[in-house]
Amino acid sequence: MTFRTGLVVGKFCPLHLGHELVIRHAARHCSDVVVISYTKPEFPGCEPPRRERWLRERFPEADVLVLDDARLAAHCTARGLPVRTLPDNTAPDEMHREFVAWLCTALLGRTVDAVFTSESYGDGFAATLARRFGHPVQHVCVDRARHEIPVSGTTVRADVGRHRALLAPSVYADFVPRAAFLGGESSGKSTLAGRFGAVAGNACVPEFGREWWHRRGGEFGFDDMLHIARTQVGMEHERVAQTSGWLACDTTPLTTLFYSLDLFGRADPELERLARRPYDAVFLCAPDFAFVQDGTRREPAFRLQQHAWYVCQLHERGVPYVELAGTIEERLAVVLATTGRIA
Known part of the structure; x- marks a missing residue:
């Protein structure tokens, strides 16, 4: 293993094979993998219980946290923390990075050594996590050019039936x-x-x-x-x-x-x-x-x-x-x- 704990964050609306590629890459190179999913607003057909089920079925060894505002409030209340809400999808990147760092420490009680993405924002994300955690966090970019799996969530959502080959059967079944x-x-x-x-x-x-x-x-x-x-x-x-x-x-x-x-x-x-x-x-x-x-x-x-x-x-x-x-x-x-x- 290259890292102790890896992190993958996404909307997963829906969970497609491109997402799975990133998570599996993290699993191969980490002793533990944390997968966090949230989106605000939600997307029809990709409600939190479904996303959580998809992730747990496909990656049973991962530490999965799927949130909406109600779930987040319940976690905060259970831990005696002030109730927070999710940042909107259009919020600045740094707000999301700080929020994820808080989720790791306040809700999950852990930090990570690497963050796995297929996006250009990964370097900045890793830098924020490192600053908040007080130790280095490396960004590992997986198939950024989409050569291995040419897919995007927006494309799949536009016509799930047409792009069903890009979804695991258990995910496609829900659509x-x-x-x-x-x-x-x-x-x-x-x-x-x-x-x-x-x-x-x-x-x-x-x-x-x-x-x-x-x-x-x-x-x-x-x-x-x-x-x-x-x-x-x-x-x-x-x-x-x-x-x-x-x-x-x-x-x-x-x-x-x-x-x-x-x-x-x-x-x-x-x-x-x-x-x-x-x-x-x-x-x-x-x-x-x-x-x-x-x-x-x-x-x-x-x-x-x-x-x-x-x-x-x-x-x-x-x-x-x-x-x-x-x-x-x-x-x-x-x-x-x-x-x-x-x-």
Whole structure:
């Protein structure tokens, strides 16, 4: 290792491969790496919890600090410090440098030996840190000319779908809008999800529960419920890379929760949490199709029971949804209009 502690600071809105290059370079040359992220104002889709999750998932060994004014105030209060606010993005460079030095000493209780950037301001940044810390701080510039990874946050934010190759899959996943299709048995849900998924730029995640039911010979155990929900969510993550538009999700863990309660009268706590997974648009298919018994379904009355349960749950959870009725074409037109407005 070249340095004891390295520092990387950025907005990371979003975290792209250029940022990752700098952080990985720091990790290779330092025993410890501190990563600080803040921006004022915030950028849509890059809120602090997301940025923190991206950084912790991609760099689990780093000491990560992601701030907004509320988070900063909480840190100050917890340490008995006067409450401060973030400097605005347009504030002078020296104000940001002094602020980061204060974050290191007051909030993190440490100093650094090197600061890693891909920008020209790094030398001045290192000089300010050295003056505040009372020991040398070296600036290490990484790919300033962007030869290795030609990217900028502004470019990516302008069209995330077009530049998704410059984001890790787990980061890009947060920018793909997901449409959930719910409904009782024989309500046209799977057909509609598939049709929407066939629209240019979209992809469809099929219902894993049905596939697993066939694999299990038509028998479910309690543990199968959590496995189904986990796999359904995992398939969503896998299909994200296949779309530059919406991701059509044929059922969600909420469906698995219904079957767990119906079959076993209880649900695993993790399944309960997965059932609260948010979606950008939720469509509930009305039970107004002629009921078709394909050998796997229960009686028509069960379909009505499912529909009523979905309505109740969505209302109780405060989840906005659109109820779809009529033919597949009529329903698809509503879905396209709704997702078009959201996009």
